[in-house]
Amino acid sequence: MLSNKDNDDLPQEDFNSDIIKFPPELENSISEILQTNDLIDNNDFIPIEYINQMLPNEYALASIDETTKRLQYKMRQLEGEIQEHTRLQTNGGQQGYEEVAEAKKAIEELFKRIRQIKEKATQSEIMVQEITQDIKSLDFAKRHLTTSITALKRLQMLVTAVDQLKVMAKMKQYKETSQLLQAVLQLASYFKSYKSIKQIAELSISIATFQNELKKQIFEDFESSFALEGSLSNQSALLGDACLVIDIMGQDVKNNLINWYCEKQLGEYKRIFRGSEEIASLDNTSRRYAWIKRVLKTYDEVHADIFPLHWNVSEVLCIRFCELTGEDLVKSLSRAKNELDVKNLLKNLQLTLEFENQLVKRFAYMEKPLHTENTSLKYNFNKSISIAFEPYLGLYIDAEDKNMAEIISTYRMEAVPDDDNSTSVLQSSIDLFLYYKETLVNCSKLSTRKPFYDLCIVFSKWLRTYANEVLIGKLPKEERRAMTRDELKLICLILNTADYCYNTIPQLEDKLKEKVHEEYKDKINLDFERDCFLKGIETCYEPALTTMTKISWNNLESVGDQSEYVTLFHNNLTRCVVSVHKDITNNRYFRSFCDKFVESFVSKIINNLSKCKPISEVGAEQARK
Known part of the structure; x- marks a missing residue:
């Protein structure tokens, strides 16, 4: 391996x-x-x-x-x-x-x-x-051929309709004329883009010329049908059909006819009420309204069938009447301003307000706005004529001022009620605010602008007078003596009345602001007048203070029992405070009374001690008892 x-x-x-x-x-x-x-x-x-x-x-x-x-x-x-x-x-x-x-x-x-x-x-x-x-190419040619054929057909229809229109207009068959005219105008609008073609341009000019002639013919029919004073002959059916033609011609032509009719109806009014200063005077104001009421009655019974409802002819007629009447009254009032009587002024103003209210009710059903040459909004008949009286309502305010002066004068002499537990305030205060309420309602019907604001100033003036001269004027005169039970009861009655006025004035202020025009709303303020009803009383302990200054505080040799002036303080204050608490209905006033009393008492005691100098040590001990 x-x-x-x-x-x-x-x-x-x-x-x-x-x-x-x-x-x-x-x-x-x-x-x-x-x-x-x-x-x-x-x-x-x-x-x-x-x-x-x-x-x-x-x-x-x-x-x-x-x-x-x-x-x-x-x-x-x-x-x-x-x-x-x-x-x-x-x-x-x-x-x-x-x-x-x-x-x-x-x-x-x-x-x-x-x-x-x-x-x-x-x-x-x-x-x-x-x-x-x-x-x-074939489709394009087909489409143009169809357009051409359609244009030719419509052109043929237009020419035929124009010929028939002229025949119907000449025969004054205005119902058929209105239908044909509407068809002609619709067909003519189709050829607006073809006006460069000579024949189409000539046809358009021919239609416009015919419309002017037709308008002139219809106006001549109206002229011949109405007499000089505005009465109508027996051609209402013909004129009613003619209005159908005018309606198709456009708003301007319609306004011209309405204005002509109004001028025709008001011609007699101008001749009567502008021909003489005597007839145009303020005393004949009622005749003016009676005249237009007769005209409106005639319109409702005879003329209303002529004009279409949506033309609002009767309303335009009343607008023109109000404008003319307002101008006339301004001149009449200006001529008579040095001789105006408040009673006559208010009488005619009231008649005018009633007439305006009738017009407001008459045209309240109309929901569509007006379309006239001068206005495109629904007309407001409220104050349409009566505004002419506003510069002269100072006479009415002056009259109310004098009337209130007389009322306040009677309040100064008002007797104090007997010992009746059911009466906690002076009856005059209740009557005063009721009168104010009634007066401001009446004035608001006449005007809510400067005259109403002037009335608010008058109210403020007499509220201050009532507080300073009526209520405070009834208080017992300041004397260095103890007050009686009746005097304390009167003081409490005055305080209760002042409290009632103090709490009622804000309600009055709210009512005034509710009625017055927006322009003057922020100027109304009655806070100062409320403060006039917050006065106090502090005389019941003056006798004790006087007794206190008469003691020789520097020569006392020994400290004795309770001082005489302290006993006076105790007796008078107990009696006064118990009485005040019993008779003042508003606990807030009683608490305020106690607070102010203690503040005043401490201040006067300190001032009184400075008058008692010199004070020995024994005297100081005695002053404490």
């Missing part, structure tokens, strides 16, 4: 010179292909290990010759296999080259056929395009 040492002694080139080394990947692939169990074919074949395996010990050396013969046989067998594989590989290579050449030839043939197919497809596409081009 060969050892590693023996292996080292042998020339390595003898074992390795004939061994061919392949990469590991190739060796593994070869092993998988051969699939042999022979150790010689193993990738990890080691000659020395193989020899040791065959000759494991010294006893095996005896058969070395036999082993050698077996190895030689194996070598010859391997050489034969190598030669056979080499021969087969050589013959197989030549055959492979021939197969590759045949494959290349087949591929070339295939490419040649593909080119031929592509050329034929191109030719087919060109042929199809030529065929479809002819079809497209």
